[in-house]
Amino acid sequence: MIRCQETERKALMEFKQRVRDPSHRLSSWVGEDCCSWEGIRCSNVTGHVIELHLRNRHRSDVSYMDCSETNFDDDDVGCRWALHGGITPSLLSLQHLNHLDLSGNNFEGNRIPEFLGSFRRLTYLNLSSAGFGGRVPDQLGNISTLHQLDLSYNFYSNYDLHIENIGWISRLTSLQHLYMNWVSFRNVSNWLQALNTLSRIQVIELVSCDLRTFPPSLPHVNFTSLTTLNLEDNIINSTVPDWLFNITSLEELYLCWNYLYGQTPDTIAKLTNLRALDLSGNMFHDDFRLEALSNLSKLQILYLEEVPINDMLSNLESVFSGCLMFSLKELDLHGTQLRGSLPDWLGNFKNLKSLRLSYNFLYGSVPASLGNLSSLQSLFLYSNDLNGSISEGIGGLKGLINLDLSNNSFRFSKVHFANLSSLKFLDISYSYIDLNKGDDWIPPFQLQSLYMFFCQIVPRPHFPKWLRLQTTLRGLDLSSTSIKERIPNWLPSSLEYLYLSNNKISGDLLQYLPNLISLDLSNNSLSGHLSPRIANIMPNLEVLDLSGNKIAGELPQLFGKQTYYLDLSNNSFLGHLSSKISNTMQYLYWFDLSMNHLSGSIPLSFCQNKYLLVLRISKNNLSGEIPNCWKNFSSLFILDVSSNKLQGRIPNSLSNLRSLQSLHLSNNNLIGQIPLSLKSCTNLVTLDLGYNNFIGNIPAWIEESLPFLKTLSLRSNALTGSIPELSHLTYLQILDLSNNAFSGAIPRSLGNFSSLKRSSSSELYFNNYSYDDEMWLFIKGSELEYTTRLLSIDKVIDLSNNSLSGYIPEELGNLHELRSLNLSRNCLTGEIPSNINGMQQLEILDLSRNNLSGAIPSTLAALNFLSDLNLSYNNLSGRIPTGSQLQTFTDPSIYIGNSDLCGSPLTKYCPEDMPTKGKEEEEKKKSKDRIESIWLYMCRALGFIVGFWTICGSILLNSRWRIAYFHAIDSMCDRLYVVLVLNVAMFKRKLLVGGQVD
Incomplete structure (x- = not known):
């Protein structure tokens, strides 16, 4: 009998001693013959170990599993069965090894050992989901x-696996299958050239690898054997290169969720062997043309989710009338901007198993032709404008497993489900349901999930009694259906998920649900008390959410041992926080008791729960000090103890909370300086210390030690000194330093905040997480509670009510994305910067109660989003600018206290607009004189005319007067002539006499 080699047995034993085995998976590793141990396979000839199978057998799917302490979610038993620790170099003794599988375990962020490269006979290496980190x-x-090489899905506390140099992969000349999903290639540009050297490669999967480039050309395409190429969910920004369609061996091509653009390449028709094509979520041009796909006669799977086809659905008949009508098994046209009604030709697909036309603009009824899809298993038509009744043909699809018709306007009756014997998932939310007539109806199906929220149930809203027969039901949603009755005791005992929110349920809710795993009754009007025996009533409970109700009474001391999510917030619970709550729920990761009436101190036991991620006990009446017990605590993500009556200093042990991203200590009575211990919380995104009694300066280390800060609130304390340079906080979006005693000038560097210069609304608020957070901000003169969604888009600087002096820095005009700026109640001088129009998104501007002077800049009118303005109580002068958005500010109080301002909306006129009293009288006098002159000239003219015609008319009409008049004229002329002659003769004599004398 062949036995294992002693050196190899010792190597395996050393490996066993180096790893932690909480599930005792290696318990069979005893005795002398290692070939009989579990997971070991030896050669029948030599006895050498040739295969090592240590795959976590409690994980059928090991993808995307992170069993690190900070991310461990114990609802997955796979993490409990994982091996922990590191890989000992003793395995080098297994030189005949050809198969090594360590997938699904937890090697705690250790690097992949370099000595694995010494296994020169290895043909299979699987290290996926094994908790490795660092450089490959x-x-x-x-x-x-x-x-085959599989390095996919390795995570440990956000310490990802990455490649720095891809050149080594070209030496794997025998490689056929390569799986490197979620391995970062962020600094690698020649990845395609390296893979192109692998002439035998058949499968390449590089999902979410940070690939950025897609070379437009390759000198030689070497992928002659490639059948599967998966580049899903990267950041490739290019057109689809033509060389890709020369790989005629391709059977599966996944390019979804990148940034590909351009038209549909006609050369895609060359991929005649293609069976699966996924182009979903790319940026192709409008009017994406499907004609190029019509000749892919072997295509079985076509996913085009959110690709802008932008056409009438009826116009696609020519595309699907040929080969695709017979070959397609899965068709996804979700969110492709399709319009029109559902055409009858959809019923001609002979082998279609899945049809998804959701999130489009389809209208009308569902045609009877869909009943011809005899192979259909999944039908998704949700979120369209479909209405009316459903064709009874749908009820004949005996193979249908998943049916989602929600978010339309359908009317249902039991005839529509008459023959759906295979149905497991049903969502008919937002519909009119008539299933209650005849409570003796026996459904043909056994559902696992049923969603009927916002349904109108007739003849009266109550629990449909046919639900009692759904013994396999695991999830039920009857929220917002106006049910007004007790939860019946016939609800299935196997129910795992129950959502009854927005109803008005009364009575003892829990005594009927002993096998419940998840219970969500949030946001109702539930009252009464929570049974102190809840741990015994529902021992299997993992999720309990009773938030947003009116439940009162003492807080229970115990909950289920398996509970990992507990939310009792926004109720009226009384009593103290018991240490038993956190001690008994050893896997608890979400604990929220905020907005209740709890009193007493914070138990030390909260520091002992190593899996706790979220601890919210804000808005209670808790007193005493924050416990200084966080020494062995590393996983806490959100800590919110705000709005209590806590005293003392911030404990130094908070420095051990290295994973902390949100810290809320506001609205308490905390004292002292901002402690150096927070310097170690390097992942902080939110730091809220407002409304306390902190003293001293803002520590200079904040800028360098807390690089991820997005929200910094220190308002309403007793902080002094100058505002430090904070511009290196490149993610900062909310800065609230109001109501303190800061002095000195506003730092010019505040205009350099990167996050206030560019839009970041699409980014997650927390780093790599989408948890909800909330805090209070003082906006528009009142405090508003902001959730994570608002915090992620709002951008605020509030320096009000301090003793700041000097000018308003012009650099603030660079903050193009700033939405609220409050500099009121300081001692600022100088003018309002003219480049204030650079704050293009500004909605709120408060510069009141300073010593600002000069004119209001006209550029203020260019702030198109400005909705709240206050410039009161300064020394501003001149005309108030007009135009654009400023025209909407009609309240004069926003300019009050500036005695030299004039113009609308003030009643004070500017000098050039209102004439003086003297000028007014002078104008009146000139006007009067002009009128008198006009009358004088008119009278003179009239007198002349009258006199002239009186004399001349008489002469012309009377001949005796006329003869006498002309005779008088002649006599006058004679006399004038005699006088003239005598005067001339006298003048000549005088001249003659004068000449002789000389």
Whole structure:
């Protein structure tokens, strides 16, 4: 009988001693013959170990599993069965090894050992979901015999696996299958050239690898054997290169969720062997043309989710009338901007198993032709404008498993479900349901999930009694259906998820649900008390959410041992926080008791729960000090103890909360300086210390030690000194330093905040997480509670009510995305910067109660989003600018206290607009004189005319007067002539006499 080699047995024993085995998976590793141990396979000839199978057998799917302490979610038993620790170099003794599988375990962020490159006979290496981190060693390129390499899904506390140099992969000349999903290639540009050297490669999967480039050309395409290429969910920004369609061996091509653009390439028709094509979520041009796909006669799976087809659905008949009508098994046209009604030709697909037309603009009824899809298993038509009745043909789809018709306007009756015997998932939310007529109806199906929220149930809203027959039901949603009755005791005992929110349920809710795993009754009008025996009533409960109700009474001391999510917030619970709550729920990761009436101190036991991620006990009446017990605590993500009556200093042990991203200590009576211990909380995103009694300066280390800060609130304390340079906080969006005693000038560097210069609304508020957070901000003169969604988009600077002096820095005009700026109640001088129009998104501007002077800049009118303005009580002068948004500010109080301001909306006129009294009288006098002159000239003219015609008319009409008049004229002329002659003669004599004398 062949037995294992002693050196190899010792190597395996050393490996066993180096790892932690909480599930005792390696308990069979005893005795002398290692070939009989579980997971070991030896050669029948030599006895050498040739295969090592240590895959976590409690994980059928090991993808995307993170069993690190900070991310451990114990609802997945796979993490409990994982091996922990590191890999000992003793395994080098297994030199005949050709198969090594360590997937699904937890090697705690250790690097992949370089010595694995010494296994020169290895053909299979699987290290997926094994908790490795750091750089992938180049030594793996030495395993030239390798046929399959899987390094996918390795995470440990956000310490991801990454590649720095891809050159080693070209040495794996025998490689056929490569899986490197979620391995970061962020600094690698030549990834495609390296893979192109692998002539035998058949499968390449590089999902979410930070790939950025897609080379437009390759000198030579070497992928002659490639059948599967998966580049899903990267950031490739290019057109689809033509060389890709020269790989005629391709059977599966996944390019979804990148940034590909351009038209549909016609050359895609060359991929005649293609069975699966996924182009979903890319940026192709409008009017994406499907004609190029019509000749892919072997295509079985076509996913085009959110690709802008932008056409009438009826116009696509020519595309699907040929080969695709017979070959397609899965068709996804979700969110492709399709319009029109559902055409009858949809019923001609012979082998279609899944049809998804949700999130489009389809209208009308569902045609009877869909009943011809005899192979259909999944039908998704949700979120359209479909209405009316459903064709009874749908009820004949005996193979239908998943049916989602929600968010339309359908009317249902039991005839529509008459023959759906295979149905497991049903969502008919937002519909009119008539299933209660005849409570003796026996459904043909056994559902696992039923969603009927916002349904109108007739003849009266109550629990449909046919639900009692759904013994396999695991999830039920009857929220917002106006049910007004007790939860019946016939609800299935196997129910795992129950959502009854927004109803008016009364009575003892819990005594009927002993096997419940998840219970969500949030946001109702539930009253009464929570049974102190809840741990015994529902021992299997993992999720309990009773938030937003009116439940009162003492807080129970115990909950289920398996409970990992507990939310009792916004109720009226009384009593103290018991240490038993956190001690008994050892896997608790979400604990929220905020907005209740709890009193007493914070138990030390909260520091002992190593899996706790979220601790919210804000808005209670808790007193005493924050416990200084966080020494062995590393996983806490959100800590919110705000709005209590806590005293003392911030404990130094908070420095151990290295994973903390949100810290809320506001609205308490905390004292002292901002402690140095917070310097170690390097992942902080929110730091809220407002409304306390902190003293001293803002520590200079905040800028360098807390690089991820997005929200910093220190308002309403007793902080002094100058505002430090904070511009290196590149993610900062909310800065609230109001109501303190800061002095000095506003730092010019505040205009350099990167996050206030660019839009970041699409980014997650927390780093790599989408948890909800909330805090109070003082906006528009009142405090408003902001959730994570608002915090992620709002951008605020509030320096009000301090003793700041000097000018308003012009650099603030660079903050293009700033939405609220409050500099009121300081001692600022100088003018309002003219480049204030650079704050293009500004909605709120408060510069009141300073010593600002000069004119209001006209550029203020260019702030198109400005809705709240206050410039009162300064020394501003001149005309108030007009135009654009400023025209909407009609309240004069926003300019009050500036005695030299004039113009609308003030009643004070500007000098050039209102004439003086003297000028007014002078104008009146000139006007009067002009009128008198006009009358004088008119009278003179009239007198002349009258006199002239009186004399001349008489002469012309009377001949005696006329003869006498002309005779008088002649006599006058004679006399004038005699006088003239005598005067001339006298003048000549005088001239003559004068000449002789000389």
